[in-house]
Amino acid sequence: MTPQLQQSIKLLQLSNIELSAFVEGELERNPLLEREDGERGDDGDSTGDRNDAEPPDPGSGRTVAADVALTAPEPPAMVSADAPLDTDWSNLFTGSSSTDRNDDYGGEAQFAGAGRGRMDFADDLPGLDETLPERPSLRDHLLSQIAIEFAGPADRLIAARLADLLEDTGYLGVPVEEIAAAFGCPPARVEAVLRRCQRLDPPGVFARSLAECLAIQLAERNRLDPAMQALLDNLDLLARRDLAAVMRLCGVDAEDLADMIAEIRALDPKPGAAFDHEIAQTLIPDILMRPQQDGSWLIELNAETLPRVLVNRRYHAEITRGTRSKVDRDYVGTCLADANWLVRALDQRANTILKVASEIVRRQDAFFVLGVQHLRPLTLKDVAEAVDMHESTISRVTTNKVMATPRGAFELKYFFTQAIQGADGGDAHSAEAVRHRIRTMIDAEPADGVLSDDRIVEILRKEGIDIARRTVAKYREGMRIPSSVQRRREKGLSR
Numbered sequence: 001m002t003p004q005l006q007q008s009i010k011l012l013q014l015s016n017i018e019l020s021a022f023v024e025g026e027l028e029r030n031p032l033l034e035r036e037d038g039e040r041g042d043d044g045d046s047t048g049d050r051n052d053a054e055p056p057d058p059g060s061g062r063t064v065a066a067d068v069a070l071t072a073p074e075p076p077a078m079v080s081a082d083a084p085l086d087t088d089w090s091n092l093f094t095g096s097s098s099t100d101r102n103d104d105y106g107g108e109a110q111f112a113g114a115g116r117g118r119m120d121f122a123d124d125l126p127g128l129d130e131t132l133p134e135r136p137s138l139r140d141h142l143l144s145q146i147a148i149e150f151a152g153p154a155d156r157l158i159a160a161r162l163a164d165l166l167e168d169t170g171y172l173g174v175p176v177e178e179i180a181a182a183f184g185c186p187p188a189r190v191e192a193v194l195r196r197c198q199r200l201d202p203p204g205v206f207a208r209s210l211a212e213c214l215a216i217q218l219a220e221r222n223r224l225d226p227a228m229q230a231l232l233d234n235l236d237l238l239a240r241r242d243l244a245a246v247m248r249l250c251g252v253d254a255e256d257l258a259d260m261i262a263e264i265r266a267l268d269p270k271p272g273a274a275f276d277h278e279i280a281q282t283l284i285p286d287i288l289m290r291p292q293q294d295g296s297w298l299i300e301l302n303a304e305t306l307p308r309v310l311v312n313r314r315y316h317a318e319i320t321r322g323t324r325s326k327v328d329r330d331y332v333g334t335c336l337a338d339a340n341w342l343v344r345a346l347d348q349r350a351n352t353i354l355k356v357a358s359e360i361v362r363r364q365d366a367f368f369v370l371g372v373q374h375l376r377p378l379t380l381k382d383v384a385e386a387v388d389m390h391e392s393t394i395s396r397v398t399t400n401k402v403m404a405t406p407r408g409a410f411e412l413k414y415f416f417t418q419a420i421q422g423a424d425g426g427d428a429h430s431a432e433a434v435r436h437r438i439r440t441m442i443d444a445e446p447a448d449g450v451l452s453d454d455r456i457v458e459i460l461r462k463e464g465i466d467i468a469r470r471t472v473a474k475y476r477e478g479m480r481i482p483s484s485v486q487r488r489r490e491k492g493l494s495r
Contacts, residue, residue, distance in 0.1 A: 008345045012352065012396040016286045016305035019349075023307035023342075032316050032332075032339045036308040138170065138205075138275035139163050145200045150193075158183060158193045162206060170205040170272025171213065204271035211235055217267045227252050231260055241486040285404035287357050287412075289368075297368070299358050301350055302404075309346070311339045352389075356397045357412065359386050364415050368405060375430040378416050429465050435475045437465075442481055447491035452484040 014022065027033050142163045150156040161183070165174045176194065180187040197206045203220050207213035211232040218224040218232075230250045231238065237246050238261070247257050284305055290298045316336055320329075360383060366374035380391045380398075387394075398412035417430040438456060445451050451459075453472045460467050476483075482490070 004341050004345075008348070009393075009396060011345055011349050012393065013399045015400040015402070016302060016307075017284060018400070019346075020305060020307045023309060023346075026338075026342055027309065030335050030339055030342075031319075032312055032335045033309050033342065034312045034315075036310055136275070138166065138168075138272045141275060142166075142197075142200055142205070146197070149196060149200065154185075155189075155193050155196075158185075158190055159197050162190075162194060162197055166206070166272060168272055169270040170202065170207070172206050172208050202268070202271040202274070204268060207271075210269060213269060213271065214264060214267050217271075218263070223263060227256070228260060228263075231257075231264070241482060241489050243489050283402060283409050285402045285409050287353065287401065287403040289357075289361065289403055289405045291406060297361055297365075299354060299361060301354065306350070307346070309339075309343055311336070311343060352393070353397055353401065355387050356383060356389075356394060357401075357403060359383050360412060360415050367415075368407060371407075375415070375417060375433045375436075377430045380416060431475075434460070434465060434467065435479060437463075438472060438475055439479055439481065442476075442487070445487075450484045450488045450491065 011019065011022070027035065143160060146156060146159045146163065150159050158179070161179065162172060165172060165179070167173050172194070176190045177187050180190045183190070194206060198216050200206070203217045204213040207216055215224055215229065215232055218228055227250045231246065234246055234249055237249070243254070243257060247254065250257065250260070252260070285302055286305065288298075288300050288302055292298050316332070319332055360378070361368070363378055363382070363386075364376060366376065380394045383389075384391045384394045398416070401412045402409050403412060417432045437460065441451060441456060441459065453469050453476070456472050457467060457469050460472075481487075
């Protein structure tokens, strides 16, 4: 394969955000490329003349939607994507940065407005991110307490080192002996410092295990009695829902055990998780899907994140006329070839993604209309044969691509599910739909009628789903649903 073909294949795997970063690099490297809004990619100078740039033909990279007309399964629906998203960027505010300052007035004109607004008559105001309070990190929060708690410099140094070694959850994952060896002191001294650190805020920090974390919080509430300590020592039995054994070891009855479990659930198993949080990144879809009034679906690429570039023919003509040396001519020719390839590759990528997404929607129309229980089995081969592409191409197209649908945002790979044969030769069922049916049955089971895996198999076979017992058990465990024995114990305790 040629290098350009290999690069085109890599572009298919990129999301729109990753593709934008790649295109930004090409705009900086290639002087013949410009953004569709006329901004130069080399020196930042706009051409200002759209007619001098390459027209938006199929090689321009401006296509964000493609004409497709597909007949969907019952209920019938048509998938169409014939409305390009040509966004008008002229209404975007491009004022000065909030960090700019008016030097004509200097700093003396700003003293009276500190904290209450600008006093230098400048138009730019601080950005919202500059006005938000800064949240302290877990380390800073603990160091401020350590400075007060420990008077001796040696103990304070050990405590600060313990704070540095904490995990994001607030747990200490390094053995005390290793820390003592690094400081050249007895482990007992580090242990004593650690015990004092465990009294700091938030409660439960500096714990070395879940049981110790919960014990620290219970001790602060004066609730760490022998029965509760026995419960913490046997959390594995509680996780397996062997409540009879837990009651025997703790010496309590079912009512007392229920109260103890409720107390534990009210604790924080990760006391450090409230600190050092990064701002949650918003999931930005690559493909948009909207219902139409006629019952069809409109599918288009997200123009807000889709990079669009053009080849500046006018600039190419200008620098060609002034180029005399062979080296310069070769460089300009290479830039022109690379620019033409990029706009063609972007257009081909857009059309390929729309084609694959439209086929997925056509085959999974029942899911979007009726819900997850109607998700149909689908493989890469099915889509590849329908759109006349190779399976590897479909795999690359569906990698790192998110589609915003009326039922939420999903990765394209979500719609590829394993098929489970129907009973008596009936239609196959999606594995995801079967999982959903199993969870629905278990959620609806009464306390005196807990369903075993064998009983679930019988019900599913009556509904036309031919499934083995071990498959039901695998799906149940994958959804973190306890066995029928454990569910019966839990429901018996809650009655």
